[in-house]
Amino acid sequence: MADVDLTSPQTRLSLAIRNAPYWLRLERGLHLGYLRGKRGGSWLVRRQDQSLEQPRLQVRIGIADDSHPSDGLKILSFAQAKDVALAKFPVMTTREKATSMWVTQHSMVRHAVTNYLGWMEEHRARSCERSSQMARQYILHEPIAEIPIVSLTKDAIIQWHLDIANHLKGSRSKKEPSVKRRIPLDATDETKRIKEARKSTANRVLGFLKAALNYENKLTGGPIANPAIWSEVHSFKDAGVDVARALTLGEQKRLVEACDPSLGRLVQGALLTGLRFSELAGLRRRMVIEGMSRLGLPPTKGDSRKRVKRHLIEEAKIFLEQQIKDLGSDDFVFKKADGEPWKKNDYVRPLQAALKAASLGHLRFHDLRHCFATTMLQNRIEPLLVAKALGHADLRMLNEHYEHLMDDYMDDAYKRGSAWIGLTGPRPRRRR
Numbered sequence: 001m002a003d004v005d006l007t008s009p010q011t012r013l014s015l016a017i018r019n020a021p022y023w024l025r026l027e028r029g030l031h032l033g034y035l036r037g038k039r040g041g042s043w044l045v046r047r048q049d050q051s052l053e054q055p056r057l058q059v060r061i062g063i064a065d066d067s068h069p070s071d072g073l074k075i076l077s078f079a080q081a082k083d084v085a086l087a088k089f090p091v092m093t094t095r096e097k098a099t100s101m102w103v104t105q106h107s108m109v110r111h112a113v114t115n116y117l118g119w120m121e122e123h124r125a126r127s128c129e130r131s132s133q134m135a136r137q138y139i140l141h142e143p144i145a146e147i148p149i150v151s152l153t154k155d156a157i158i159q160w161h162l163d164i165a166n167h168l169k170g171s172r173s174k175k176e177p178s179v180k181r182r183i184p185l186d187a188t189d190e191t192k193r194i195k196e197a198r199k200s201t202a203n204r205v206l207g208f209l210k211a212a213l214n215y216e217n218k219l220t221g222g223p224i225a226n227p228a229i230w231s232e233v234h235s236f237k238d239a240g241v242d243v244a245r246a247l248t249l250g251e252q253k254r255l256v257e258a259c260d261p262s263l264g265r266l267v268q269g270a271l272l273t274g275l276r277f278s279e280l281a282g283l284r285r286r287m288v289i290e291g292m293s294r295l296g297l298p299p300t301k302g303d304s305r306k307r308v309k310r311h312l313i314e315e316a317k318i319f320l321e322q323q324i325k326d327l328g329s330d331d332f333v334f335k336k337a338d339g340e341p342w343k344k345n346d347y348v349r350p351l352q353a354a355l356k357a358a359s360l361g362h363l364r365f366h367d368l369r370h371c372f373a374t375t376m377l378q379n380r381i382e383p384l385l386v387a388k389a390l391g392h393a394d395l396r397m398l399n400e401h402y403e404h405l406m407d408d409y410m411d412d413a414y415k416r417g418s419a420w421i422g423l424t425g426p427r428p429r430r431r432r
Contacts, residue, residue: 006034007078009066012041032085033058040066043081047089061085107224109152109209110145112216119215126278131208138164138205149216149224157209157233164202165195165236199236206235245367246374251360258358262337263350265323267368269334272316274372274390277365280334281342285327293317311389313376370401377405380412 004022005011012034015022021033021044033044041064047057061084062076070077076084113135120128139145144152144160210230217224247255252271256264269280279297287296293316297308312320323333332341347365355363369390376386377398383406387398399406 013066032082043076045085045089107149109147110140112212113139115219116212116215134205152225152229154229154233157230161202161206164205165199203235246371254358258354266334270368271371272319274369283333285324285331286329288320288324377402
């Protein structure tokens with residue numbers, strides 16, 4: 001049927017009243033319709049595109065300005081209805097469909113990884129740098145990076161996953177300083193801890209790759225490949241987790257005394273609050289809620305925009321109130337001896353010197369966070385409260401890293417609070 005003239009109210013009102021709309025082709029697969037009624041007409045859109053999730057669509061978009069002037073919202077002129085149809089109901093051209101098909105067929109694993117890193121830089125900037133390093137080391141310079149996603153197989157992912165687990169961390173190549181050469185593990189001198197650590201690393205990289213492939217599927221508007229190919233590749237179950245290194249209370253005091261004053265305050269802050277280094281280094285006066293045992297921190301992980309509340313133990317509250325005296329609202333709470341804020345790795349050498357002076361052996365700054373958690377659990381603080389103090393949403397991390405302390409807490413809790421049913425006789429008296 002030939003297109004009809006729908007441009008003016010006069011020509012539209014001259015059309016016969018009928019149940020079927022009059023159609024005008026706007027472009028291939030997209031038509032603007034006019035339904036003539038007794039009291040005026042309505043605008044419709046009809047779209048046909050097999051590449052879309054809903055290949056056939058027909059909807060009413062507004063009232064025609066046959067008897068009332070257009071307002072651009074409910075009552076639309078011909079030009080306005082045409083603009084709405086073109087803007088809200090786009091149809092892929094033949095060229096776009098061919099381009100989309102080419103992208104689907106030729107998109108490689110490295111494209112998925114780089115696209116996902118671009119998204120992380122925008123939404124998860126704090127964790128993007130570490131993910132970029134991980135991607136360069138374990139994915140982008142490996143054969144798996146050049147495999148088209150449509151050709152990716154479960155076996156290829158499993159082999160790549162195993163390869164990471166069966167190699168040492170490696171050393172940097174002088175010819176290619178940005179790439180690490182992984183050295184195969186020697187089974188004769190390999191320890192169980194090294195094996196577990198490598199499997200743990202392999203699991204983290206596998207999780208990142210799965211996220212990148214899922215994002216690429218979403219980005220292209222449809223599955224490039226069946227997600228089951230990578231979702232069915234399972235993590236190593238026997239991958240070890242870091243054993244929490246914790247200092248005794250006496251060792252904690254020795255460490256603080258061995259530090260210079262500025263580092264000592266930073267170490268005290270970690271031991272009393274359980275904050276990460278980045279959280280301590282970025283802590284400003286305005287984030288300490290004076291008179292209340294809590295902090296208001298900016299989001300540190302994920303893409304959340306909500307501020308994070310951290311509750312403080314009494315000693316931490318007193319300590320921080322001492323540190324914020326005479327500080328401006330935007331001043332950093334912890335500074336180096338020269339008055340500058342702490343930056344990444346500024347603490348490494350001073351902390352190593354303090355550990356050596358205190359005869360405490362190797363200790364990471366992050367282990368001070370473990371010291372805080374261990375002290376809390378040993379003092380029978382509710383595990384969920386400890387998890388909240390550390391910034392965790394649930395108990396999973398505590399169950400992984402502090403399993404022995406959690407068991408002790410459970411044993412003690414059952415002894416103190418369990419009911420006595422009486423099926424085995426009277427309850428024995430507790431020894432004083």
